[in-house]
Amino acid sequence: MATLRNHTSAGNGSNNNHGQDSPQAPQDAGATLAIGYVREFRARAAAFQVQRSEESLVYVQRSVALLGTKVQPLHFAPSPGNLELARFYVDLHALMGALENEGAEDDVLWGCVALVQHCSRNLEARLAIVEKYCFVPLLGVLIRRTLKPERMHRLLVLLQDLTYGIHIAWEEPYLAGLLEHLVEIVHGSGDDSCTTTGGSTALSVLVNLCYKNFAVLFLFLRSVNISAFCRRIQNYGLLAYKMLIILSEDVYAFELRELYTFLRTAFAGIEDCLKHWNVAQMRHIVDFLLDSQCHAGLHRAMLSHTHYCEDVEKLLDQIDARCGMDDSQEETRKHHQICLDLVFRLVSYILQLSEDGSLDAITTRLYEMVGDWLGSDLCGVAAIELLCTLLRLGKRAAVAQLIARDPSHVVSLVVSTERPETRPAQVLAVLRLLIALLQEPKTEKLVLSKISESYFDKILAAPLALVPQFLSTQSLAQAEVEKACFCLLLLVNVAGIAKKAYLDKCCTLLEQPQLQYCLARGMVSRSEPLVSAVLQIAQFEHFPKKAVAKHVAGFSGGPGGSGTSAAYSDQAEQWRNLSSILKSHRTFTDKEMAQRVNALLDSIGGIVRRNELASAPVSQVIELYNHRIDSLNGAVLSLQQRLEQAGQQLTNSTQLAHVQSTELERFQSTNFELLISQERLQTQCKDLKQQTDKLKSNMSNLLKQLSENSEHLQASERRLNVKKSEIAGLQKDCEELRTNLSAKSEELTKLEAHNKENISRIDKLKKSMVAYEQDMKEKLRTIEERERELTKTHKALEEQRDARKKSEDLVSVLETQLQERKDQIEHLEMEQKETEDLRKTIMSLMESKKPKRKA
Structure with a gap:
């Protein structure tokens, strides 16, 4: 993807260019144009911050409008070392914080909001806007100051897009006011407006904020009347189900039919996301389903759901229908592949849940779709993992038979893993696929025929390049460790089948200290598949147990690549035990309890004001208690202000840290x-x-x-002097020869004059001879023409003689035919005459037989 580049890297080409300038030229031109507009905006914003004049505000508004209309969203995606873009986001945040929500500045402020929405259409830019440059707190404060419904709707939609998958680790100052305002919007929507955008969008933002953010969830539970809120959102469909599932089963107990309805609605939501390649919303829904184990009821519903085949088939139909449309833009193609990645992950999870073969009816169709995306950069890993799941849990014989019938996909994957530019995650997925294929009788020979000893050397090139003596001080990425372990597992499986060819190779590699170090790191990692792979390798009879154990004992703690998985597992465990966490949180009070306490305090305060207390000491205690409450309220207010200041300082520090990290990346490059x-x-x-x-x-x-x-030169000089004396004698001989030459020259002149006369006579004779020859040629030509005419005449005479002979023959034949005709005519006349006589005889007989008339 082309992004904004600084001036030091604006001329770099793309890896997909393949030496052609035409595809890259428009991207470079767009990036250069975007850099110009970004620099202009930063200059205008800085001038406005200093002057705060109407003229500078107009320039800022123009620059914001140009950025929103002339620059494509893909050019707002941050790239390593792009300092201009990092400072642009910081300046835009500062400008929006400085603008007032009234007057002329109001239009500029909402132009900036539209610019943020324009930038967020790019996935990388959206991630930077949320996590690096902290625009959500700013928008959360702005939405509370907004009164116009249409602008409120714009902000809600923008917050909905930005908060999909947001991670909030602590109770940030803006959250209390934002949650309260969103709850007011949900409660404030009328009974007939549940399907309108206001309440549903606000509820969607609440779902996004509370999902997997426990600090936000605790704050939400403290600031809302849960029972009333749950009753209010009952008619919001999928959003209501999501919110109630997040609030745990203690807050709302689902019936199984409701969870079935939620699953069907979730699949319908995924289908709707596929129509527009809505990555953020689709990722939110899919992650929700993938985390079903954290909610016991939802997990039971997913285990017993019976419509997976129908639901997944609808998703495949929608993908086929959408793929037929034009996805010529790079951004659209990227969203397309990310959505396919999510679908593949969801289908893999469904296959693992439903062991009764609920998707067997569409196994062939799933295989055909997966086969088209195995080599993709964005969804290839998920496609390969789905193929492994189909081999392991689906119709194993059918999938293995399909692969054996057309092994081109597997062959291309094996070839791609040998290239150094292939991502480690994709290589790892291919290795796991080869291990699964090796266990199938129909594909075992295919795998053995497509790999060789050099294949394993290429996969293990990175760990083997380490220096064995300094393994602990050298850095090796966790992805390379996983590649090495699964590559060794594949080699062990291959050696178990073809011992003669690969047993020595397997033993040699397992003796390498670098690979023993990788096995040890895999053993202590927190990845369950990786540990399982190492344990399977340990069953090999030549496994180096002592060396691996020594490396494991040398680790003081887990290697640095497992922090993310550990954090994820801890978060999942917290989410799964949410009910027990809420019960054990003794200081937790919800809004309903706070309202009851406030009502009690108000009642006691009214008694004090009416002097209805029976005893003065009690009134004094209550007065003291009120003073204490006032002091505590003042302390809370002071702490709230300090918290807001700390939050603002944290936001500024976060932005500055990312700007400096970008600058550091630029300096590093x-x-x-x-x-x-x-x-x-x-x-x-x-x-x-x-x-x-x-x-x-x-x-x-x-x-x-x-x-x-120089020595040769001196010798040559001596020889030259000798030659000079010889030249003097030769000059005398030359003079004598010259006198003889002059005499001979005079004689030659006379001979030349006589020769000229002879030449002129010869020329005249040649001309006469040429004339005679010309005359002879003309006469010969005339003779040849006469001979040709005579020949033609003879030929014509012969032809006439032949024609005359043919005519005579024809005349004789015609005369013969004429005589025959005459004979025929005479014969016919005789017959006619005889016939006439016969007729007359018959007529006379007939006349004689007629009766005579009476007189």
Whole structure:
């Protein structure tokens, strides 16, 4: 993806360019244009912060409008070392915090809100806006100052988009007011407006804020009347189910049919997200379903749900329908692949839940779709993992048969893992797929035929490059450790089948200290699949138990790559035990209890004001108690102000830290370039030194040759003097020869004159001969023409003779035919005459037989 680049890296090409300038040129032009607009905005914003004049405000508004219309969202995605973009987000945040929500500044402020919404259409930019530059607290404060419904709706939609998957680790100052305002919006929507955008969008923001954010959830439970809130959101469909599931079963107990309805609604929501490739909302729904084990009721419903085949088939239909549309833009293609990644993860989880083969009917269709995306950068890992799950839990024979029938996908994956630019996660997924295929009889030979000893060497190149003596001081990424362990597991499985070919290779690699170190790190990691893989390798008879145990004992703690998984598992455990956490939280009081306490205090205060207390000491205690409450309220207010100041300082520090980290990345890249230049110059210096040494040796050789040439020169001079004396004698001979030459020249002149006369006579004779020859040629041509005419005449005469002979033959034939005709005519006339006589005879007979008339 093309992003904003600083001036030091604006000319770099894309890895997907393949030497062609046409696809990259528009991106570079757009990035350059975006840099110009960003710099203009920063200059205008800085001028406005200093002057606070109407003219500077107009310039700021124009710059904001240009950024929102002329710059594509993909150019707002942060990239390493892009200092301009990091400072742009900081300046935009500062500008929005300085603008007032009234007058001329109000239009500029909402232009900035529209710009933030425009930037958030890019996934990387959205992540930076939320996590790095802290725009959510600013928008949370702004929404409480907004009164117009349409602007309120815009802010709610923007907060909904930004808070999908947000992580809030502590009770930030803006949260109390934002949660209270959102709850007011939900309660304030009428009974007939549950389907409108106001209440549903506010509830969606609440769901996003509370999901997996326990500090926010505790604050929400303290600041809302849970029973009334749960009753109010009953008609909000999927959002209501999400919120009630987040609030745990102690707050609201679901019936199983309600959870079934939630699952069908969730799949319908995923289908709707696929229509527009809505990544954020779809990720929120899928993560919710993947975390079903944290909610006992939801997990039971997912285990007993019977419509997975129908629901997943609808998702596949929607993917097929959407894939037929135009996804020519790079951003759209990226969203497309991320959505497919989420679908593949969800289908894998469903296969693991439903062991009764509920998706067997669409196994072939799933395989066909997965096969098209195995090599993708964004969803390839999930596609390969789904294929492994289909092999393990689906129709195993059917999937293995499909792969054996068309192994092209597996072959391309094996080839891709040998390339160094392939991501470690994708290599790891391919290795796990090969291990699964090796366990199938129909695909065992396929795997054995496509890998060799060199294949394992290429996969293990990174850990084998470490120096064995300094393993503890060298850094090796956790992804490389996982690759090494699963590669060794594949090699062990292959060696178990083809011992003669791979047993020695397997033993040799297991003896390498670098790989023993990787096995030890895999053993102490918090990844269950990785530990399981190492334990399977440990069953190999030549496994180096002592060496691996020594490395494991040398670790003081888990390696640095498992922090994320540990945090995730701790968070999941907290989410699963939410009910017990709430019960054990003794200082926890919800809003309903706080309202009861406040009502009691108000009642006692009214008794005090009416002087209805029976005893003065009690009234004094109550008065003292009221003073104590006032002092505590003042302390709470002071602490709240300090908390807000600390939150603002934390926001500024977070922004500054990310700006400085971006600047550090830029300096590191520059330093790396300088190191490369230094190495290049050192290499050139070495080459120049070698060239200098060669020149010195050449110079000494030349000096030796010079001394030898001077001796040769002196000898040549002596020979030259001898030659000069010989030349003097030769000059005398030359003079005599010259006199003879002059005499011969005169004689030659006479001969040349006589020769000229002869030449002229010869020329005349040649002309006469040419004329005779021309005349002879014309006469010969005439003779040849006459001969050709005579030949033609003879041919014509012969043809006429042949024609005359043919005519005579034809005349004789015609005369014969004429005679025959005459004979026929005579014969026919005789027959006619006989026929006429016969007719007359018949007529006379008929006349004689007629009766005679009476007189």
